[in-house]
Amino acid sequence: MKRLLLALLFCTAAAAQADDEFSFSNPPGPHAVGFRIVQQYDYTRQYKTRVDMRTGAPSSGERARPIQALVWYPAARGSQPGKPLNFRDYLGTIPTEDDFTLGAADVKRLLEQRIEGHAGKRRAALLRELAKPMLAVRDAQAGNGRFPVVIYAPSLSSSAVENTDLCELLASHGYVVLASASMGAHTRSMGTDLEALETQAADIAWLIGHARSLPQADTGKVAVVGFSWGGLANVLAAAKDERIKAIVSLDGSVRGTREFVDGGKDAAQYVTPARLAIPMLFVGRRPPTIEELNRAEVDTRFSFLNELRYSDLTIATMLPMKHMDFSSYAVRVGPEGSFGDYTRAEIALAHSWAARYALRFLDAYLKQDAAGLAFLNNTPAANGAPPHMILTSVRRNGGKTPPTLENFVARLGAEGFEQAIPLYQQFLAQGAAFKLGPNEIYGWGSELETLERYAQAAEIFRLGTHLHPDEAFLFECMAEMQAKAGQTAKAVRSYRRVLELNPQHAAAAAFLKAHGGA
Template sequence: MHIVQQYDYSRVYKGKIDLLSGLPSSGERARPIQTLAWYPAQKSAAPALLYGDYIRSATTEEVFARTDAEVKQLAGAWIGQRWGGIGAAQAEQEWRRPMWAVRDAVELPGKFPVVIYAPSFSASAHESADLCEYLASQGYLVLASPDMGAHECTMSHDIEGVEAQVGDIEFLIGYAHGLAQADMAHLAVVGYSWGGMSNVFAAAKDSRITALVSLDGSLRYFPELVNSAKYVVPARLALPFLFVAARPRSIEDLLAKKQDLSASLMNNMAYTDLYKVTMYPMTHANFSSEYQRFASDAGGFGEYSRAETSLAHSWMARYVHQFLNAYLKNDAAGLAFMNGTPEKNLVPPHMLTLESRHANGQPPTLETLAEGLGKRGFEHAGEVYKDIKSRHGDFQPSEESLRGWGYQLLLANKTGAAIEIFKLVTVLFPDSWNAFDCLAEAYQQNQDRALAIKHYRRSLELEPKNDNAAQHLKTLNAAR
């Protein structure tokens, strides 16, 4: 395991004025992204990390240059501040518990699928260290950074907070590109709680993400934030998705807490292979392995025991592993596991249920239209559009996106294809002077004088002040 201290210089973190002192901020103001990297490594005679080493790493997530004395003091206070209900003996035992990872072990040669881990609300990068170590031991390169707000270590319950974590995920993807072990063609983002919503936002923005895992993600609990991001829509989430849910709460409890039940993005995700695993012994907190270590036996696990929830936690990790095997490694056994019943997979009775559904065709997007034209030819643009429209009545690409596509084709000297796209624009937007102006330009570039004149004239009929069309008609020696 490596610890990498780096900054995202494209984003500011510290304000001009230090809120603690009221004085001008000193030092680096860029966003700190301390990164934990777990990776397939050669066997080492060096001692494994202790869990306390992970806690020590958390003390430098916001301020890299802490002294050894500061790290020792902050790490010692960590358990008391966060897990004050446990006894000193249990705290000491967990602090000294050996892990699997070895610090800075020699990396195995080869390329490995990349997994970004996005932590829960205001949580440290190591909160699910056991899961991250396990995945690395199974041939994955796993990267994680802490969940921090846009300008302070505490996350905020708003869209700015979500976008801050999305930015961290994007940064880690960029960082992974420079790693010798990274197979960037196979990339997943695993998120827990808040991170299990931010990773969905990230996937809606970045189609390089090829699989998603949400561990009882806030996607369920903050529908208003999901709805506020207009780009987080099913058509932009056409990738395999595993949602591992905590024990369901009652309708009465949800209503009492004023949970918004009016919408579900997951219910509308028609273009993905969707698996929902519900873990009945687990509450929301049990998805954190740190919680499993430090929660008090007196009330920390409800009607279940630590052993029972830890067993459920291990099955959660197994489903994550098999899902990633299926979709990042194209592993037939992993896919069979995901499509098998819990009984067939030898899951203990009454531990979990599995619901699944497979993707229903391709999403109604410009990319789907382009793919269809790539197969059938751009001369069939109208037919391919009508085919998609017949299956998805709400498919309506914007005029701007279509015209932009047409101009890209023109710049690539694919004039015939550009003409077909601009013809489609004039069909879909018959009152747009700009659409006819674009089509006329394409015909002119194709040396088709008569059709260029015809469509420049049509553009001028729709917009008599279109000086561009008037000038081109002069160039073509044609009257308005």
């Protein structure tokens, strides 16, 4: 009986210990995982201001923006030097995220301070977590082949190691993954204004540019995965950068931070549904109650996700998860009682399923993998998800061609520039947001003139006169291009309009006199 009681006590203690530790349940892919750290400066941007923004003392050292890029990559199996990293090793990259001059002693001291800050009553469990081996081996030999690129964008002010388990998982399945810390324009802390948001979007663009230097990276296939603030920054990045072919938002602020994407005075005006005609996965936390929304004074009348008419959109809702549960770092180090009615192990399982959705989505859209697309189209139950974990997986196909300037120009090239006015009206009816002011028209027409495409230039200036009927210089430009294209009768009519708008126009009068149109 005593042995039985001891066995029961041992099993109970082991189960309790397991419940209080993080376990990533997704099996790794076919590749080993390598990891390296790249410390560079972006000399196109200034990071340090004239004085230290914390102390007011004069700034010293390099003032360009530091970017410490963490890179996970598919490695060659069976040839890995060294042992796998543990989570403590990852934490050791945090102190140097914006200061490359720190020595080993300073890094160790700052790391120990961070660990002690999280220890609390879970000290023993946390130390076990930090010692667990991960997948990646530092500076492992890269595997053969070229692989799609994934940029990971952390949440507000967070470290690049915020979701190491996801980054390692993706690398094991054949992706090159890059991440850098979420830092403000001039301070380590990220702000919450548009400048700060665009700073992180610029960091994403820098990482894509750096990926071009990696022999394994196929930068024709790029996606950005972002959590929270990073899940809004990646939307801004994609709206400006057509290199980005897919977006994953892990409970991203694109859902709740309306002021940056709703077209208001503080919004990024270039973030429009037409400029985000790429596949998007949104994996969100359990929905708040009406009472919680009321207390937070949340305006639910607007949803940017509902505006994405041209995107293939997938929405998965994780019922056990709160916002910070989308960070494996937070699930690991969170104090007791962080997870409400759930255990740490239950949240870790839900977190693993959120990562699985991200992997399958990327497989579907960056690798055109049929199994990945089937996974997205399945119900969570059909995919083997535990009951009551994933509320729904909404799929909405975009399908329509977005009314962007690029698509407008492509249609002109295919159907003829003489269709400029009716095509523009068609795009306008579809919600086109691009503007063709007099200066834009003049620049476009002038570039066509440089290419000696006079008839096409004349049609662009004709569109300009349709949009801006009182601008005499656009009629003059149209008449000049018509004359160069040999369209004399059209040029006569256009120069007559020039004289109506400006009776003193000498060149128009001379042309009409020379061609019998006076």
